[in-house]
Amino acid sequence: MSETIYKSISPSDFFYRNREIAGFSNPSRAMYSAIRELVENSLDACEIRGVPPDIYIRIREISETGSGTSIYALRVEDNGTGVPPEHIPRCFGQVLYGSKYILKQSRGTFGLGGTITILYGQITTHKPVRVTSSTGGDIHEYEMMIDIVHNKPIILSHRVRANRAGWRGTAVELYLEGDYSRSMYRIYEYLKQTAMVNPYAEITFIDPRGRLYRFERVTEEMPPPPRAVKPHPQGADVETYRRLIAITGEKTMKGFMTRHFQGVGPATAEKFLQEAGIDPGKNPKSLSPEELVKLVRAAREFNGFQRPDPSCLSPIGEHLLEMGIRKELGLTDDDFLKVVQRRPSTYLGYPFIVEAAIAYGKTIERRLGRGIKIYRFANRIPLLFDESSGVVWKVVHKIINWGTYKVSPDSPMVVVVHVCSTKIPYKTVGKEYMADQPEVEREITNALRSIARHLRLYISRRIRLAKERRRLSIFEKYLPKIAEFSAKLCDREKPPDIKPLLKAVSLEVSEAESPLREVPELEEEA
Amino acid sequence: MRRRLKLAEKRRAAVELALKQLGKIICEQIENREFPWIMLQSRSTDNIVYDPELRQYVLGDRVIRRHSRNIRHIRPFTQLIWTAWFARELLKLRKTSTLREVYYSARGLRDIEFKSQDESDEIITDLETALNMPRESFNIYPEERSAIFGDLTIEYTVPGYEGKRLNLTEHPDGMMIGPALSTAEIVETSADKVLVIEKGAMFTRLIEEKAHKRFNAILIHTAGQAPRATRTLIKRLNEEHGLPVYLFTDGDPWGMHIAMVIISGSANAAHLRGLATPDAKWIGVWATDIIRYKLPTENLTDKDVKRLKELKRDPRYQGELWQREIDTFLEIGQKAELEAFSRYGLTYIVDRYLPDKLEEAGA
Ligand SMILES: Nc1ncnc2c1ncn2[C@@H]1O[C@H](COP(=O)(O)OP(=O)(O)O)[C@@H](O)[C@H]1O
Ligand SMILES: [Mg+2]
Numbered sequence: 055m056s057e058t059i060y061k062s063i064s065p066s067d068f069f070y071r072n073r074e075i076a077g078f079s080n081p082s083r084a085m086y087s088a089i090r091e092l093v094e095n096s097l098d099a100c101e102i103r104g105v106p107p108d109i110y111i112r113i114r115e116i117s118e119t120g121s122g123t124s125i126y127a128l129r130v131e132d133n134g135t136g137v138p139p140e141h142i143p144r145c146f147g148q149v150l151y152g153s154k155y156i157l158k159q160s161r162g163t164f165g166l167g168g169t170i171t172i173l174y175g176q177i178t179t180h181k182p183v184r185v186t187s188s189t190g191g192d193i194h195e196y197e198m199m200i201d202i203v204h205n206k207p208i209i210l211s212h213r214v215r216a217n218r219a220g221w222r223g224t225a226v227e228l229y230l231e232g233d234y235s236r237s238m239y240r241i242y243e244y245l246k247q248t249a250m251v252n253p254y255a256e257i258t259f260i261d262p263r264g265r266l267y268r269f270e271r272v273t274e275e276m277p278p279p280p281r282a283v284k285p286h287p288q289g290a291d292v293e294t295y296r297r298l299i300a301i302t303g304e305k306t307m308k309g310f311m312t313r314h315f316q317g318v319g320p321a322t323a324e325k326f327l328q329e330a331g332i333d334p335g336k337n338p339k340s341l342s343p344e345e346l347v348k349l350v351r352a353a354r355e356f357n358g359f360q361r362p363d364p365s366c367l368s369p370i371g372e373h374l375l376e377m378g379i380r381k382e383l384g385l386t387d388d389d390f391l392k393v394v395q396r397r398p399s400t401y402l403g404y405p406f407i408v409e410a411a412i413a414y415g416k417t418i419e420r421r422l423g424r425g426i427k428i429y430r431f432a433n434r435i436p437l438l439f440d441e442s443s444g445v446v447w448k449v450v451h452k453i454i455n456w457g458t459y460k461v462s463p464d465s466p467m468v469v470v471v472h473v474c475s476t477k478i479p480y481k482t483v484g485k486e487y488m489a490d491q492p493e494v495e496r497e498i499t500n501a502l503r504s505i506a507r508h509l510r511l512y513i514s515r516r517i518r519l520a521k522e523r524r525r526l527s528i529f530e531k532y533l534p535k536i537a538e539f540s541a542k543l544c545d546r547e548k549p550p551d552i553k554p555l556l557k558a559v560s561l562e563v564s565e566a567e568s569p570l571r572e573v574p575e576l577e578e579e580a
Numbered sequence: 581m582r583r584r585l586k587l588a589e590k591r592r593a594a595v596e597l598a599l600k601q602l603g604k605i606i607c608e609q610i611e612n613r614e615f616p617w618i619m620l621q622s623r624s625t626d627n628i629v630y631d632p633e634l635r636q637y638v639l640g641d642r643v644i645r646r647h648s649r650n651i652r653h654i655r656p657f658t659q660l661i662w663t664a665w666f667a668r669e670l671l672k673l674r675k676t677s678t679l680r681e682v683y684y685s686a687r688g689l690r691d692i693e694f695k696s697q698d699e700s701d702e703i704i705t706d707l708e709t710a711l712n713m714p715r716e717s718f719n720i721y722p723e724e725r726s727a728i729f730g731d732l733t734i735e736y737t738v739p740g741y742e743g744k745r746l747n748l749t750e751h752p753d754g755m756m757i758g759p760a761l762s763t764a765e766i767v768e769t770s771a772d773k774v775l776v777i778e779k780g781a782m783f784t785r786l787i788e789e790k791a792h793k794r795f796n797a798i799l800i801h802t803a804g805q806a807p808r809a810t811r812t813l814i815k816r817l818n819e820e821h822g823l824p825v826y827l828f829t830d831g832d833p834w835g836m837h838i839a840m841v842i843i844s845g846s847a848n849a850a851h852l853r854g855l856a857t858p859d860a861k862w863i864g865v866w867a868t869d870i871i872r873y874k875l876p877t878e879n880l881t882d883k884d885v886k887r888l889k890e891l892k893r894d895p896r897y898q899g900e901l902w903q904r905e906i907d908t909f910l911e912i913g914q915k916a917e918l919e920a921f922s923r924y925g926l927t928y929i930v931d932r933y934l935p936d937k938l939e940e941a942g943a
Contacts, residue, residue, distance in 0.1 A: 523649055531691050532658045536648060537610055539665040540656075543603025550610035558613075 075369065078174045081123045086240045088174065089113075091167035092130035093225055093245075094435060096253065099134020099224060101368075106274050107255040108133045109243075113234065115262040122233045125179055126262060131225035136189035139214075146185050146202050146226070147207020171228070173200055178231035182210050187224040193217045234262050240438055245269060246382055247429055247436035251370055251472060272381050273374065275546030280368040284316040287326070287353045288403025289362060289477070295350055299338045305340075308334040319358030326356050346536035354403070362405035364398030367474050369407045370434065371395065379411055379470060383422075389415030390512045392505045393470075398566055401493035406475035409493070410501035412467060412509055419466035426450060430488070431472040432480070437487055444487030445479075446471045449498045459506040460513040471498055522562055529559050588763060592671055595717045599668045602710065606661060615649035616657070620709050621851055628850045631893040634857035636845035637896075639709075646706070655691075658858035659703045660710070662692045667707065667718035674739045676719040676759040679704065682857060709851040716809055721759050726810045727780075729754035730771050730798030731785050734764040749836060752787060754801065762809040766821060771798045773943055774817050775934075776860070778802055778829040778838050782918045782929075789930045795938065798823070806842055811855045818857045825857055828934075831865030831875070832915035833887040836905070844896045862901075863937040867908035870916045873933065876923050877914035884915060 077087035093109060100107035109132050116125040137145050172183045176199055181183055186195045197210040234241075238261070239358060249257055249269035254276045257269040285294055304310040311323040318326070327334040330352030332345060341349070353359075370378070372393045385391055393411040400406065418427075430437040430446045441447050461467060473488060481489040488494065533556065537549035603620070607615040619625070624641040631638045646867045648657045666685060670677055677685070683700040686693050694700040704715050715721070738760045745767060748755050755761060757884065775797040777783045783801035786792070792799055798817065802810055817823045827842060829835030845856035870877055880888075891897050892906045921929045 528651055528654060532648070532654045535658045535691055536606065536616060536661050537655075539661045540603045540606035540610070540616070542660065543606060543665045543668055544600045546603075546607060550607045552610060553611045555610065555615060 078170065080233075081231055082233040082236035082240075084116065084174055084178075084230065085234060085237040086244065088128055088171045088228075088230055088232070089130070089241055090244055090435075091171045092128070093257075094246065095131030095168045095226075096130060096134055096224070097248075097255065097434075099132055099136070100255075101134075101276070101279060103133075103135040103222075104276070104279065105133060106271060106276060107252065107257075109255060109257045111258065112260040113262045115234070116229065116308050119231055122235060123231055124234070124262075125229055126231050126232050126234065127227065128175075129225060131223065134222055136187045136222050137185075138189055139192075139194040141186070141211055142185055142194060142196050143198060143207035145169075146183060146196075147198050147209075148205055162383040168226070169200070171230075172226075173202070175228040175230035176200055177202075178415070179229040181229040183226065185224065185226050188217050188222055190220070190222050191217060193221065226399040242267065243438055244436055247431070247438075248434075250378040250382040250470075251375065251434045251436070253374055253381060270381070274376050275374060277368055277371050277374060281365045283363050283366040284314060286362040286400075286403045286405070287311065287315045287318060287356075287359055288400075289405075290315070290350070290353075290403070292346060292350050295346060299341065299346075302338055305337055306334060307332055307338055309335045309336040316363045322358055322360075325358055326352070329356055361398070362400045362403060364405040364407060366476055367398065367405055368434075368473060368568055369395055369406050369409050369474050372409070375409055375411060375470070375472070379413055379468075383413055383418065383468060385413060385415070385417050389413060389417050390509055392508045394501050394505055396497050396501050399493055399497050401479065401491050404475055404477040404496075406473055406478075406494060407474040408497040408501050409470075409474075410498065410505060411470040412502065412505045413470070414461075414465065414467045414509055414512070416466070418468055422466070422468070424464040424466050425467065426456075426461075427468045429468065429470045431470070432478040432485075432488060433474050434472065437485075439486040441487070443481065445490040446488070446498060448490055449495060449502060453495075453499050454502055454506065456506070459510040460517075461506070461509065464540050464565040469502065471501070473498070525562075526556075526559050529556060586830075588765070591717070595711075595713060596668060596671050598711050598713065599664050599671070603661075603668075607657050607772060610730075615647060617645050617647040617881060619643050620646055620658075620706065623705070623709060623848075623851055625847070630844075632895075634853070634856070635843070636853075636856035637847050637850040638853070639851050656703060656706070657690055659686075659694065659700075660706050662686065662689070663700075663703050663707050667720065668873055670719040676721055678721055678723050679715075680723055682720060705851070712851075714808060714812070714852050714854070716759070716762055716812070719759065721762070722807050725756045725758055726803045726807055727754035727756050727783065727801045728761070728798065728813070729800075730769070730792045731784070732769040732771065732798050733767040734761065735767050736760055736764050738763060748798075749792070754783065754787065754799070754870070757800075757807070757810050757813060761810075762813065763876070766816065768823065769798065769817075769823070771796055771823060773797045773938075774800060774814060774823050774825045776800045776802060776806070776825060776827045776842065777918075778804065778835055779918050782798075782828075786930070789927060791930050791934070794930060795934065795943075802838060802842075805838055805846075807854055808849065808852075811842055811857070814860065815854060815857045824943060825860035826938060826943065827860055827862045828864055828918070828937075829862070830915070830917045831867065831870055831920075832880075832917070833884055833891055833906075833909070835865065836862070836902075837887075837891065840896055840902075855938075861941050863941050864933070865916055865918065865920075867912060869907045869933075869937075870912065870914055871908075875920045875930050877912075877916050877917040877920070880909065880913050880915055883911060885910065 096109050097107055103340055112129045114127045116127055135279060148169065169407045175183060182197045182199045184195065184197050186193060193215040195213045199208045199210065201208050245257055245259055246266065249255065253272045254274060256271040259267040298314045302314060303312055304313055307327055308320060308323045311318050311405040312320055326333050330349055332349060372395050376391060376393045380391060391411065391413045398405050398407050403521045428441060428446055428450055430444060473494060479489045479491040481487055533552040537552050540548040606616045620643060621639040622644045623639065626766065627640040627642040628637055629640045646653050646657050648654045666682065679701055680697060682704060683694050683697040704720060708715050728748055730748055734746055736742060736744045741760065773795065775795060777786065777799065780801055780803060783799060786799055791797065800810065800814065814825055818825050827839040829838050839862035843860045844858065844859055849855055869875065888906050888909055897906065921933065
């Protein structure tokens with residue numbers, strides 16, 4: 055279990071006025087975003103605790119407010135770390151307060167999502183939020199509201215109950231105005247895709263119409279938790295440098311670089327500082343603002359640093375991703391599924407890993423129809439909006455020539471791409487899609503091409519197999535008739551035995567069924 | 581009489597044996613773990629050649645293998661074996677069947693059923709090619725029936741009529757040339773020629789006018805293109821009984837070709853011998869007759885002209901008479917049907933035209 059650090063940065067008024075950037079622009083979108091923020095907090099908490107998540111979501115309709123819109127009660131419950139009682143009011147009642155301000159991959163990052171959901175609920179319904187949590191000891195239950203102007207929680211009640219069952223986790227229950235019928239499809243898609251990349255999670259959802267959706271856990275295995283790492287000199291901005299200078303105890307620039315950044319040894323520090331034109335012996339605290347900007351710029355251009363350390367990343371892993379996709383798409387052994395995880399790579403000093411998968415076959419045709427369907431994930435969060443603006447769409451529809459792999463635009467195929475990074479190259483504040491950052495684009499392209507080569511073999515084998523099967527069935531149909539009538543023709547009692555002939559044909563079929571040859575790794579394009 | 585019956589019986593036994601042999605070969609191939617196959621002469625157009633010696637179309641040397649190992653061959657192969665079995669049943673039961681009945685008999689038989697009668701006709705032709713025997717020998721006949729009239733005595737060989745004799749003047753409409761007549765033995769005739777007419781109406785007219793007596797001829801009506809049984813009969817009368825054959829058709833390319841098929845055979849029966857009567861003579865209606873007898877005419881259609889041009893290049897039409905007539909048709913752009921003679925009164929044809937033409941032909 056990792057250490058949890060709490061601190062506050064800035065007020066909530068801004069987000070109250072600009073809530074559309076956080077995804078609360080209309081009742082249908084708000085409904086979806088609320089679920090998403092609370093579920094992601096729950097998944098984070100379970101991963102930090104290191105237990106397979108058990109997440110329970112329930113929406114009840116309370117009263118109608120307009121055409122399609124209603125007041126709903128939303129409850130999300132998990133078996134995560136729980137929040138220490140003294141932090142509960144601020145974690146849920148103060149925007150930009152949170153435990154995730156460190157450099158490792160997690161779903162939330164700004165101390166924003168959960169709280170703004172509560173804020174949205176409050177301004178649309180004037181009702182308090184109820185947070186129940188335990189870190190293993192007593193159960194604390196807070197009823198509270200947010201003082202928007204002062205960005206402060208207002209506690210309405212605080213009750214403590216004995217925890218006889220030994221429950222650990224958090225339950226958040228709030229009221230909000232939403233539009234379920236318009237967000238239903240998105241919510242379902244979101245949960246399904248979340249289940250796809252979290253096959254170790256059990257997710258239960260009861261919707262306002264009383265329908266139960268269950269996304270079952272298929273494994274207890276979880277990906278190794280990410281480690282916190284020091285920033286990479288190239289990925290850090292001026293603000294990060296300034297803050298580190300403020301807290302450092304180092305007396306020289308050389309010591310400062312070596313101590314606070316990853317992968318910088320004394321020799322590299324010396325060489326870099328010289329190239330940047332800054333005296334390695336200089337006290338960091340005496341750096342002028344101009345020198346600071348010069349330093350950051352030089353860092354971007356210097357290519358003597360080691361690659362950023364990817365151990366702060368938490369990819370899903372080929373095995374787990376395969377399980378998740380297989381389960382959520384209901385694939386059979388007959389369908390094609392191949393998952394690859396690329397080696398870590400970097401862009402602008404940020405480490406990232408691309409994981410990709412292609413599924414293909416009859417099951418997909420039956421369940422999703424024909425055509426190429428794309429599932430995109432960033433740090434294990436499904437991206438559901440603006441598909442055609444994103445980098446994955448560009449790679450799938452503009453860069454890769456599927457014809458090379460015997461795939462046509464109406465082939466029953468699913469493309470899955472997961473990018474994990476300490477900084478996802480989102481194009482907009484709304485975090486809906488990833489930009490075509492060249493390094494990221496290239497990794498996605500190479501990942502999909504390497505899978506597509508396997509797919510091509512699969513497809514040509516399918517075609518051959520189908521042909522062989524058809525041949526066999528034709529022989530099975532006609533040979534007996536030939537035997538029967540030729541025997542009758544020459545007054546024989548028993549028709550000649552055709553089994554040896556059929557056997558010769560089925561031998562050819564089993565040859566076509568034999569396992570795939572390994573695909574030779576081709577050289578990748580830069 | 582006994583001798584004749586025995587002859588028919590022997591022919592039937594030979595066909596049955598050939599069919600049985602086919603079944604045996606297939607069975608043995610399967611037992612040798614071999615996908616069964618048979619050899620056939622290729623009937624594709626580039627293997628059909630005109631044999632000037634035989635004066636008919638024949639198949640060339642190319643043979644093909646119908647192999648059940650081949651996915652495209654196995655279905656027709658199976659149908660062929662079924663058809664062979666069906667033919668053998670016909671022979672065993674002494675029944676006959678029409679081409680259409682063969683098609684219907686396979687209806688509802690899974691994996692054998694024919695898609696259309698064209699398909700079953702094709703398979704029957706395959707069987708003819710494989711056995712080198714016409715389908716009539718295994719009791720399969722076409723629907724079209726032509727007729728015969730004249731002083732000719734035949735003796736039936738079909739079951740129930742064995743040994744029964746009939747004179748073909750007995751019925752004033754003429755006798756249909758069906759399976760029974762095709763398999764009958766020819767006993768005797770007083771006629772000294774055969775007059776073959778394309779159309780039923782003219783045939784009836786000639787009987788009414790007692791043309792058979794006037795010309796001492798056996799009259800045969802082909803009903804368009806002469807069925808094979810009719811062609812076989814014509815050939816037998818010509819070759820076995822020494823009767824010269826005269827062909828009397830419409831004066832257009834189609835009538836001309838009806839005559840030619842009787843003389844030289846057709847391309848789609850090139851796999852069979854014994855159908856052509858090379859010595860038969862076409863006596864009319866010629867293009868030059870149209871001018872000479874001032875027959876009422878119709879204009880040639882585009883289709884007629886096209887057909888005439890095709891025939892002009894056909895190796896069977898290279899003789900002087902044929903070339904001259906084709907050229908004349910094209911020159912005058914006219915044609916005349918047999919009915920055209922009615923303009924001159926009903927007896928003109930028997931009184932004037934036919935005697936003229938027969939005399940010219942050397943009869
Ligand atoms: N379900 C939960 N379990 C444990 N801790 C939680 C849960 N939800 C929220 N928190 C805590 O509250 C903080 C604020 O959450 P949030 O406003 O969603 O911001 P963020 O997720 O971006 O950090 C989180 O950083 C976390 O420490
Ligand atoms: Mg959050």
